[in-house]
Amino acid sequence: MTSIASELGRIIGRAGRIIKESTHEALAVAPINTNSVAMHMDFNWTKMDAMLAKYGPALTFDYHTREAFFVIASARDVDIEAIIKEFQLEPADAYFDRSRRVRAEMLEKFQKSRTARTGS
DSSP states (O other): OOOOOTTEEEEEEEEEEEEEOOOOOOOOOOOOOOSSSEETTTTGGGGHHHHHHGGGGGGGEEEEEEGGGGEEEEEESHHHHHHHHTTTTOBBHHHHHHHHHHHHHHHHHHHHHHHHHOOO
């Protein structure tokens, strides 16, 4: 969540949507559910049905399919960290960290292979 302190301030939620926008007041106020986490759809998408079957309306999902991510939030007293653990979810930050690491490893392998083939 972020708030921009200006004449036309905004509160932007974890999913990037504007939650509240001030007009001519410098203050924007809105309730924010911090019991939420951004997830990449890879490896998490197939677990949605099981989460919904168990928790139903206690969980909310904000989907951004073009960007391949969603934000899962707990509307009640269900701890989002417990949901992550229970369903073995991978938060978006961890997914991108892992993706960058795998990419760097693959590039290094490629460069070594290329050097071995060409001698340069």
